[in-house]
Amino acid sequence: MPSDPSSGGPTAGAAAPERPAVDDAFLSALLDTPQDHEERPRGFVAVGDGSDADFRYLTGIAGVDRPSAFVRLVNERVVCPPVGAADIAARQFDGRVATARSGEPPGQRAAAVLKEASDRRPDGADVVLTPATIPHDAALYLERAGYELRSTAAVREARATKTGGEISAIGAVQDAAVAAVRRGASVLAAASAADDELRWEGGALTAERLRRAVDAELVRQGVQPGGRTVVTAGPSAQPEVPGGGRSDADAAVRVAEPVRIDVAPHGPHGYHGALSRTFVVDSDGGWERRAYVAVESALDAALGEIAPGVTISEVRREADAEVTAFGFDPGGEGTGPGDAVHGVGLTPRERPRSGGETVEPGSVVAVTPRVSDPDYGSVALGGLVAVREDGIDRLGEATWSFSPRPAE
Amino acid sequence: MPSDPSSGGPTAGAAAPERPAVDDAFLSALLDTPQDHEERPRGFVAVGDGSDADFRYLTGIAGVDRPSAFVRLVNERVVCPPVGAADIAARQFDGRVATARSGEPPGQRAAAVLKEASDRRPDGADVVLTPATIPHDAALYLERAGYELRSTAAVREARATKTGGEISAIGAVQDAAVAAVRRGASVLAAASAADDELRWEGGALTAERLRRAVDAELVRQGVQPGGRTVVTAGPSAQPEVPGGGRSDADAAVRVAEPVRIDVAPHGPHGYHGALSRTFVVDSDGGWERRAYVAVESALDAALGEIAPGVTISEVRREADAEVTAFGFDPGGEGTGPGDAVHGVGLTPRERPRSGGETVEPGSVVAVTPRVSDPDYGSVALGGLVAVREDGIDRLGEATWSFSPRPAE
Numbered sequence: 001m002p003s004d005p006s007s008g009g010p011t012a013g014a015a016a017p018e019r020p021a022v023d024d025a026f027l028s029a030l031l032d033t034p035q036d037h038e039e040r041p042r043g044f045v046a047v048g049d050g051s052d053a054d055f056r057y058l059t060g061i062a063g064v065d066r067p068s069a070f071v072r073l074v075n076e077r078v079v080c081p082p083v084g085a086a087d088i089a090a091r092q093f094d095g096r097v098a099t100a101r102s103g104e105p106p107g108q109r110a111a112a113v114l115k116e117a118s119d120r121r122p123d124g125a126d127v128v129l130t131p132a133t134i135p136h137d138a139a140l141y142l143e144r145a146g147y148e149l150r151s152t153a154a155v156r157e158a159r160a161t162k163t164g165g166e167i168s169a170i171g172a173v174q175d176a177a178v179a180a181v182r183r184g185a186s187v188l189a190a191a192s193a194a195d196d197e198l199r200w201e202g203g204a205l206t207a208e209r210l211r212r213a214v215d216a217e218l219v220r221q222g223v224q225p226g227g228r229t230v231v232t233a234g235p236s237a238q239p240e241v242p243g244g245g246r247s248d249a250d251a252a253v254r255v256a257e258p259v260r261i262d263v264a265p266h267g268p269h270g271y272h273g274a275l276s277r278t279f280v281v282d283s284d285g286g287w288e289r290r291a292y293v294a295v296e297s298a299l300d301a302a303l304g305e306i307a308p309g310v311t312i313s314e315v316r317r318e319a320d321a322e323v324t325a326f327g328f329d330p331g332g333e334g335t336g337p338g339d340a341v342h343g344v345g346l347t348p349r350e351r352p353r354s355g356g357e358t359v360e361p362g363s364v365v366a367v368t369p370r371v372s373d374p375d376y377g378s379v380a381l382g383g384l385v386a387v388r389e390d391g392i393d394r395l396g397e398a399t400w401s402f403s404p405r406p407a408e
Numbered sequence: 409m410p411s412d413p414s415s416g417g418p419t420a421g422a423a424a425p426e427r428p429a430v431d432d433a434f435l436s437a438l439l440d441t442p443q444d445h446e447e448r449p450r451g452f453v454a455v456g457d458g459s460d461a462d463f464r465y466l467t468g469i470a471g472v473d474r475p476s477a478f479v480r481l482v483n484e485r486v487v488c489p490p491v492g493a494a495d496i497a498a499r500q501f502d503g504r505v506a507t508a509r510s511g512e513p514p515g516q517r518a519a520a521v522l523k524e525a526s527d528r529r530p531d532g533a534d535v536v537l538t539p540a541t542i543p544h545d546a547a548l549y550l551e552r553a554g555y556e557l558r559s560t561a562a563v564r565e566a567r568a569t570k571t572g573g574e575i576s577a578i579g580a581v582q583d584a585a586v587a588a589v590r591r592g593a594s595v596l597a598a599a600s601a602a603d604d605e606l607r608w609e610g611g612a613l614t615a616e617r618l619r620r621a622v623d624a625e626l627v628r629q630g631v632q633p634g635g636r637t638v639v640t641a642g643p644s645a646q647p648e649v650p651g652g653g654r655s656d657a658d659a660a661v662r663v664a665e666p667v668r669i670d671v672a673p674h675g676p677h678g679y680h681g682a683l684s685r686t687f688v689v690d691s692d693g694g695w696e697r698r699a700y701v702a703v704e705s706a707l708d709a710a711l712g713e714i715a716p717g718v719t720i721s722e723v724r725r726e727a728d729a730e731v732t733a734f735g736f737d738p739g740g741e742g743t744g745p746g747d748a749v750h751g752v753g754l755t756p757r758e759r760p761r762s763g764g765e766t767v768e769p770g771s772v773v774a775v776t777p778r779v780s781d782p783d784y785g786s787v788a789l790g791g792l793v794a795v796r797e798d799g800i801d802r803l804g805e806a807t808w809s810f811s812p813r814p815a816e
Contacts, residue, residue, distance in 0.1 A: 067541075133475075135541035137559065151545065175772055208630075215627040216620070221622055224635045225627065227676065268635065347471055 019060045019269050020165030021318035024072065026158045029072040029130060041127040043117065044072040045110045046155065047138040047259045053346035054155045056270055059240060061092045068136065069110035071098075073117050102191055111145035131155060146275060157171030160343055161350035161362035166271060167386045167395075169251030170344065170364050173273035174384055177220035177263045178343040181277050182230070184261045188279050188404035189292065197252035198281060204252035207231045210259070213247075218265045221348055223273070228264040233257055235377050255281055258288040258377040262368075264348045272348045273396065274366035276382040279404040291371040291379040294326035298369035299381050302341065305393050306367070306385060313355035315341045319369040330335075341367050343383060363387040364395070413424050427468045427677050428573030433564045438537060439482040450555065451525065453518045454563065455546040460682060461754035462539060463565045464678055466669045467797040469500045469670055472808075473483035477518035477546065479506075479526050488517040515546030517608050519553035546560045568751055568759035569770035574679060574686065575794045575803075578752065581681035582725065582792055582816060584629035587672045589685050591625035592618055592639070596812035598659075605660035606689060612660035615639045618667070619657075626673045631681070632647030636672040636756060639724040641665055645786050666696040666785040669777075672756045682774035685791040687812040699779040699787040702734035707789050710749065714767055714775070714793060714800050721763035723749045727777040736779045749775050771795040772803070 027044050034040055047069050048055030050062040058070045059079050069080040077095030081088070086099040100109040124191070128142055131150035139149055164169070168204065191198040191205045200204040211231040218225045233253045253259055261285050266272045278295075280288050302319040319340060320330035342353040345367050352359055359365060368382025384395040435452050442448055455477050456463025458470040466478045467487050476497065477488040485503030494507040499642025508517040522536065536550055540559035545546055547557055570578070599606040599613045603662070606613040619639040626633045641661045642646045661667055667687050674680045686703075688696050710727040727748060728738035750761040752774050760767055767773060792803040 065755070132545040133543035136538070136544045136547040136557075137540040139544040139547075149544075212628055216624045219623040219627055220635065222616075222620065224633060226634075227632045227674075237655065266635075347473070406508070 006324070020163060020169045020271070021042060021406065022057060022158075022163055022166065023079070024058065024158070025156055028074060029070045029349065030152065031072065032212065041073075041129050041150070043074075043114050044129040044133070044154075045114070045142060046070045046131055047106045047110070047135050051319070053270070053350070054159070057091075057159055057346055058155065058216055059093050059095075061089055062270060063092075064088055067106050067135070067138075069100075069106035069113075071110050071113045073114075076117070078113050080106055080113060082106070094234050104142060106136060107135070107141030108145075110138065110146065111142050111263045112149065114142075115145065120315075129154075129330070136329060139312040144341045153301070156351060159345055160357075161360060162345060162364050162386070164361070166321060166345065166351040167273040167362075167364060169267060169269050169272060170384065170386075171395045173267045174275065175224050175264055175273055176218055176223040176267075177265055177273040177275040178396045179221050180214045180217040180263055180265070181261050181275055182231075184214045185277070185279055185404040186215050188259060188281055191253075191281065193282065196255045198255065199252070206250050206252055207233045208249040210253065212291060214261060214263060216262065223267050225263070226272075226348070228262075230262045231259065232378055233259045235373075235375055243301075256284050256286075256288070258291070258379050260370075260378050260380050262380065264344075267350075270346050272344050272346070273385055274344050274348065274368070274382070275396070276368045276370070276380040278379045278381060281404060285375065288379055290326065291328060291373075291376070292332075292381070294323050294328050294371055295369045295379055295381045298322035300331075302369060303385060303394075306365065307358050308387065309358055311356055311358050312341050312352050315365075315367065316355070319367070322371060328373075330369075331372065340369055340382075341365060359387050359388045361387055409796060428571060428679070430465060430566075430571055430574065431662055432466065432566075434484070434562055435480045436482060438560065438562055439480065448482075449537050449558070450749075451482075451522050452537040452552060453515075453522070453542070453546070454478045454539055455514045455518070455543050456457055456465040461567070461678070461758070465567055465754055466563065467497075467501050469497055470678060471500075471771035472496055475543070475546075477508075477513050479518050481522075484525070488514055488521060490514070494567050507714050513545060513549060515543070515549030516553075518546065518781070519550050519555065522555065523553065523612060532753055537562075537636065556591055561635065564759060567587045567753055568765075569768060570753060570772050570794070571770070575770075575772060577677050577679040578792065578794075579803045581673055581675045581679055583682065584631040584675075584680040585815075586804045587629050588622045588625040588637075588671055588673070589669050589683055589769055590746075593685070593812040595621050596667060596689055599635075599661075599689065601663045601690065604663045605674060607660070614658050614660055614813075615641045615667075618656040618661065618669070620673060622669060631673040631675050633671070633673050634680075634756070636670075638670045639667065641667040643781075643783055647759045647786050649735075649786070657752045661689075664692050664694075664696070666699070666787050668786050668788050670788065672752075674756075678754050680752050680754070682756065682776070682790070682792055683804070684776045684778070684788040686787045686789060689812060695781065695784040695786060696717065698734065699736060699781075699784070700789070702731050702736050702779055703777045703789045704749065705734065706730035706773060708736075710775045710794060711800065712722075714773065714795060715766050716795060716797060717766055719764055719766050720749050720760050723773075723775065724763070727764055727775070731777060731779060735782075737782050739775075739780065748777055748790075749773060758761070767795050769797045 024037040049065050049067050050064045064085045066082045078098050079093045080098050080100050083102045089097045098113050128147040129152045168197040191200040215225040215229050234257045262276045264274045301322040303316050304313050307320040322328040343350045344364050364386050367370040370380030385392040444780040455475050457475050458472045471495045479486040486506050487501045488506050488508050497505045534555050536555040538562045599603045599608040616694045617802040623637050638647050642665045670684045672682045709730040710723050713726040715725050731738040751758045752772050772794050779787030780786040793800040
């Protein structure tokens with residue numbers, strides 16, 4: 001019986017719109033640190049909108065789609081929203097709201113807020129800290145107001161270490177991801193085969209239909225698929241390439257070919273999950289069975305490697321060595337959606353991510369070893385771990401078999 | 409009987425991953441236009457990732473989540489993706505791919521591409537055009553390479569005028585929006601009342617359950633809800649504020665109170681729809697009936713006002729005048745999610761949007777008059793129109809009654 005996606009269902013923690021607490025004490029520390037000439041910076045300025053993860057992290061503001069400035073003084077948090085967004089900002093922001101005048105660019109407003117604060121703290125230098133990627137026009141407004149800009153990666157770095165509240169938020173999204181991939185497995189289990197092609201509920205079971213079933217379950221769980229659910233089946237599958245495998249998304253899934261489901265949904269608070277599973281209906285125990293054992297073993301090896309101070313490269317190498325030991329090609333190191341090991345948080349892929357970046361207590365990391373072969377298809381297995389001083393916690397974990405089983 | 413969200417369903421045009429054709433000849437024209445001293449700019453540079461609408465518009469690249477540079481020379485289109493994203497870029501981009509070296513920032517790579525092109529076009533000045541919001545670090549790399557930057561709003565302006573392909577893409581998403589809001593109406597129609605509270609499929613029908621049912625239908629139609637579906641019911645509804653009305657999202661919807669459904673989904677190609685409807689179960693013909701007539705009349709008036717050359721303010725004023733004529737307060741001009749009149753495209757709200765911006769042939773505009781009162785609730789009615797030289801086309805249009813009716 002088809003389950004209805006909107007009937008009841010758990011009101012998962014993932015659905016809670018509350019924003020997990022983050023701590024921006026790192027900015028106070030930064031502003032109390034003397035720069036050149038023993039002078040402390042006047043403040044920190046970032047400019048973004050509700051879709052910008054750094055801005056959302058700093059302000060908690062979502063849903064304002066014109067750029068605002070965030071100004072952090074040593075003892076005060078100020079946000080400068082555009083006219084008309086003052087109410088929303090006041091509701092969502094913990095600090096002072098200094099609304100821009102009509103048409104006033106956020107960089108100009110930020111400069112005014114800094115000037116106003118100068119009287120209260122005349123000992124500071126005219127240095128202002130910003131992310132390197134602050135919009136150029138905002139940087140020019142600050143420079144014209146007499147400030148010298150220094151770039152800082154402090155926000156990006158702070159985001160890499162999650163608080164307990166952030167880890168809980170990610171864990172709740174991951175629970176929704178588990179339910180959705182289980183739904184995919186139960187659709188596969190319920191499918192019947194005709195001439196080696198799977199049929200389900202009166203029609204061919206295509207990768208596209210399976211993707212929609214998985215997305216519907218994500219929605220039922222109160223999280224957003226975000227357009228990142230990828231279902232690929234058969235030899236031509238290229239899940240690492242956006243749109244890869246879509247060319248045959250409307251062809252029926254076949255018996256004995258690997259069906260890979262990758263999801264990376266996010267909750268109302270903006271935090272993401274990441275889960276990959278591969279199923280085979282009536283496997284004949286060939287390539288896909290060996291590939292599955294290889295990625296399962298690679299996942300175990302990679303998870304065993306994760307500990308504070310270990311680099312992303314080291315974790316990847318551990319997974320790759322295992323895949324190679326089973327006689328498969330692990331492929332090159334990806335830096336796109338193909339990243340096998342990367343941090344997860346307010347964005348689906350974030351620090352630690354580059355090879356030399358290290359896993360630390362508070363890191364939440366996706367580990368997804370996979371094996372692809374144009375003659376057979378793609379097999380992947382992966383999920384999320386939260387790193388502690390003395391170990392790791394697997395988030396939303398579930399042990400599943402290779403063959404899809406009906407939902408309990 | 410609950411309908412299953414993943415079973416078959418129309419393979420809507422909205423699901424087509426193909427990107428509608430856009431024309432960047434405006435950039436050629438811009439590069440052939442002499443700036444100061446009768447010299448033409450060397451090129452145009454933008455920096456963004458797959459989540460940046462300007463960058464997606466210029467390159468067609470989605471799914472690369474690290475910044476790339478786009479360089480437009482007078483006769484050539486070049487994209488500079490980070491290492492590892494070269495394959496994806498080559499697949500999605502119509503032009504030359506000049507992949508960055510490992511760790512090379514996109515601004516630095518763009519400067520190298522410009523330098524390389526100088527030999528071929530030695531008559532150009534050292535002026536380079538960029539959007540005003542290009543990341544500051546990229547601007548500095550270009551300046552250090554000897555280029556003088558001039559900002560241009562050409563891309564944002566070009567995006568405001570849609571091609572036929574873009575309008576079709578938006579129309580297909582709008583069809584999915586219509587189906588989803590209809591699904592919401594059919595859930596309301598199927599609900600039963602107990603002590604004035606609605607019940608549906610074995611539990612209280614809450615705004616949150618209704619939202620998930622609407623989102624599941626969007627997903628079934630192959631589009632993404634994007635976290636922008638808002639269902640509000642009852643007096644405390646504040647749909648114009650993100651999260652507003654969520655405080656009672658888990659309370660049962662009641663008989664005779666307005667239930668407002670707003671959706672703004674997007675298709676795989678990134679283009680958005682926008683639809684708002686309000687339903688009342690067993691209305692007693694009081695405030696909500698009069699409010700509905702007012703917004704219906706305001707919508708007609710606003711649509712009648714839309715024509716090439718008319719400003720956004722003029723359209724808003726027409727709607728507001730009608731709302732006022734019915735004895736309601738139209739509220740202030742919003743610039744956030746509360747905008748009653750705004751363009752729609754690769755972002756849910758875009759040009760024309762500010763009061764003085766005009767509607768032109770090729771504009772796609774959302775018009776959503778609404779009336780809110782803390783004693784009664786919120787009533788809105790709105791959809792999308794595409795503007796022609798000699799008229800307007802309503803996209804995904806459907807005439808519905810105020811009382812929810814079961815799906816046909």
